[in-house]
Amino acid sequence: MFKITAILFxxxxxxxxxxxxxxxxxxxxxxxxxxxxxxxxxxxxxILMLTGGLDITTININSIIFYIGLALTLIGSLIIxxxxxxxxxxxxxxxxxxxKRELWERKENEKKQRLxxxxxxxxxxxxxxGMPHKSHPYYDPSIDRKGFIPPKVxxxxxxxxxxxxxxxxxxxxxxxxxxxxxxMIDVKDKPQNTERNRRKKNYK
Numbered sequence: 309m310f311k312i313t314a315i316l317f318x319x320x321x322x323x324x325x326x327x328x329x330x331x332x333x334x335x336x337x338x339x340x341x342x343x344x345x346x347x348x349x350x351x352x353x354x355i356l357m358l359t360g361g362l363d364i365t366t367i368n369i370n371s372i373i374f375y376i377g378l379a380l381t382l383i384g385s386l387i388i389x390x391x392x393x394x395x396x397x398x399x400x401x402x403x404x405x406x407x408k409r410e411l412w413e414r415k416e417n418e419k420k421q422r423l424x425x426x427x428x429x430x431x432x433x434x435x436x437x438g439m440p441h442k443s444h445p446y447y448d449p450s451i452d453r454k455g456f457i458p459p460k461v462x463x464x465x466x467x468x469x470x471x472x473x474x475x476x477x478x479x480x481x482x483x484x485x486x487x488x489x490x491x492m493i494d495v496k497d498k499p500q501n502t503e504r505n506r507r508k509k510n511y512k
Contacts, residue, residue, distance in 0.1 A: 342388025346381040353378075474498070 338344040353374060356362035364371045424431040459473035459480070471490065473480040478497050484490040 340389075340392055342385035342392075345384045345388075346378065349377060349381045 338347060353362060353364075357364065362370055362374060364374055420431065420435060423434070459475045461471065461473055464470035464472065469484045471482040471484055473482070475498070478495060480492055481494040481496070482490045483493045
């Protein structure tokens, strides 16, 4: 008798776990595809039909309202399905790509910074097209560059003798002379929250 009871207990326990697993999967399907909206709607409609408050077999105002409401719930379910199956994966993919790009840019900036601090001549040749003129304040490789972020260096497209050094929060504008010397002629704060290319146009 005890063995039979134990076996029945195990059988009922297994059935219970199977039923719970099935209900869990069904619940997730209903939520993921938005099917819970028409499901709840149909439950309410079923209660109304059982109590005689709704008859969908005849065409009247109530049945028309029922079908309109059913269509709206199905549209809502479709929107949720599209969001989960299409929009959300695309958004996650874009965020992943952006995170990868930001990580790559951060590593590249750290690499450039280490090179600038340890081998400034190699840095200027690799990233800035060659060492600046000896009058440039950062020409001397012996100066302490620890923690200093080098500027982006480019020339004005309208006047190549104008050299622009772009720092994190400001610009320095230099005039280059035919003899190779150049002099700083202006310092301007960098506008915030604007694209770098748009900022460059102020000097081009």
